[in-house]
Amino acid sequence: MKINILTLFPEFFNSFKEHSIIKRAVEREQVEINIVNIRDFAEGKHKQCDDIPFGGGAGMVMKPEPLLKALEGNKGKVIYTSPQGVKLNQVLACELSTEKEITIIAGHYEGIDERVIDSKVDLEISLGDFVLTGGELPAMVISDAIIRLIPGVIKKESYENDSFYNGLLDYPHYTRPAEYEGLKVPEVLMSGHHKNIDEWRLKQSLERTLKRRPELLKGREFSKLEKKLLKEIKEEQEI
Numbered sequence: 329m330k331i332n333i334l335t336l337f338p339e340f341f342n343s344f345k346e347h348s349i350i351k352r353a354v355e356r357e358q359v360e361i362n363i364v365n366i367r368d369f370a371e372g373k374h375k376q377c378d379d380i381p382f383g384g385g386a387g388m389v390m391k392p393e394p395l396l397k398a399l400e401g402n403k404g405k406v407i408y409t410s411p412q413g414v415k416l417n418q419v420l421a422c423e424l425s426t427e428k429e430i431t432i433i434a435g436h437y438e439g440i441d442e443r444v445i446d447s448k449v450d451l452e453i454s455l456g457d458f459v460l461t462g463g464e465l466p467a468m469v470i471s472d473a474i475i476r477l478i479p480g481v482i483k484k485e486s487y488e489n490d491s492f493y494n495g496l497l498d499y500p501h502y503t504r505p506a507e508y509e510g511l512k513v514p515e516v517l518m519s520g521h522h523k524n525i526d527e528w529r530l531k532q533s534l535e536r537t538l539k540r541r542p543e544l545l546k547g548r549e550f551s552k553l554e555k556k557l558l559k560e561i562k563e564e565q566e567i
């Protein structure tokens with residue numbers, strides 16, 4: 329997969345490509361991350377990329393020409409990060425991870441000229457209902473969520489236990505030492521009994537989801553085992 333990120337601050341992405349799983353995926357050529365400096369496509373001596381808004385008001389708007397030039401010949405799905413977009417979730421990240429190429433526009437100031445969105449943007453994506461100074465962090469978050477789902481980037485078993493992979497929140501994780509300042513690890517995880525461990529983890533996911541994000545359970549199909557565990561959870565809560 330190729331991910332192009334259009335930004336006024338290319339250096340912002342240096343560390344993103346230099347660490348851990350993303351770095352390894354780039355080295356293995358599972359993904360190519362191409363950071364594009366929008367300013368390289370601006371005209372004139374000052375390479376102006378922003379200008380005052382028609383209709384007045386505070387702030388600046390990113391000009392259409394440099395963006396449209398940077399997008400010329402673009403083949404991939406074009407994404408713009410903004411609070412006006414559809415909420416990013418694991419299902420959308422999964423869908424995007426099957427694309428051959430995506431281009432993410434990271435905006436700045438008050439945003440980009442609407443004509444760029446109308447003519448070139450396939451999908452506007454929001455991380456949530458809050459405003460950031462720029463689209464660079466959302467571009468990184470979206471890229472991270474997608475890259476880790478590219479087959480081979482992480483072990484299949486890892487993402488199959490992802491939060492939301494099965495539509496539930498993640499179960500708790502523990503590692504050595506087995507006891508730390510009197511805090512113990514749940515016995516079942518030390519039992520080596522994998523069926524019991526898997527069942528305990530599923531029950532923890534169901535319990536957490538029911539408690540913290542009950543809306544995720546609405547309309548979800550439950551397996552026979554999940555129904556049994558939900559019944560146990562509800563009985564335990566009544567005690």
Ligand SMILES: NC(=O)c1ccc(N[C@@H]2CC[C@@H](O)C2)nc1
Pocket residue numbers: 409410411434435436437438439440453454455456457458459460461462463466
């Ligand atoms: N919630 C979000 O995902 C989000 C995305 C972008 C953003 N800010 C940029 C700067 C100007 C405009 O391009 C949009 N804020 C919040």
